[in-house]
Amino acid sequence: MNYFLDLMYQLLTAPRQALRTVTRGEKLPQAALLWLFVNFLLALSSILEGPELMTRFFAGVIVFGMGLFLHSAVTDYCAGFLGGRGTAKGITAGFMAASFPYAFTVFGGLFGFALGGAEGAFASLLFLWSFALDVLAISENYGFGTGKALLVALVPLLLFALFFLCLFFAGLAAAVTSLSEMSDAQLMEGVLQSL
Secondary structure, X not given: OHHHHHHHHHHHXXXXXXXXXXXXXXXXXXXXXXXXXXXXXXXXXXXXXXXXXHHHHHHHHHHHHHHHHHHXXXXXXXXXXXXXXXXXXXXXXXXXXXXXXXXXXXXHHHHHHHOOOOHHHHHHHHHHHHHHHHHHHHHHHHOOOHHHHHHHHHHHHXXXXXXXXXXXXXXXXXXXXXXXXXXXXXXXXXXXXXX
């Protein structure tokens, strides 16, 4: 328990040192405990939207856990391709620890109320803080400089955006194809019926 509190304090005061300890020491159990705590706080912060705290917690662990392992795998592959010398276990522990800023979502409603509806700005700040910790975790795990670590951190986001862009254009192409196959009379009849 003492290491758990020390890790949270170090992530606030000396994040590079904390992530160096977590990633290079492959402190997966300690990082997993912090990650579970953050997921519990995320479920707790949304309790006003639904009564099932434990259902939200377990669903969050499953969904965020799958995303975490996918993110770790893509990052480990990209870093290995660029000559990184870290491990998948180390980067997974680093990403678990880098989720720490989301523990502050429990204060989102309070800050939004006090600042006149600034929940979006608060969420953006937490995302940027977590992303900066991700970059530090990549840098410490693989021995990269900040620029190369930033490149490796952006690759999964770019692949994710490219995937959804391809889905969008595939759907658009299917819609255009189906519209072009319709005869003009059917198209006009459909437009008149919709009015």
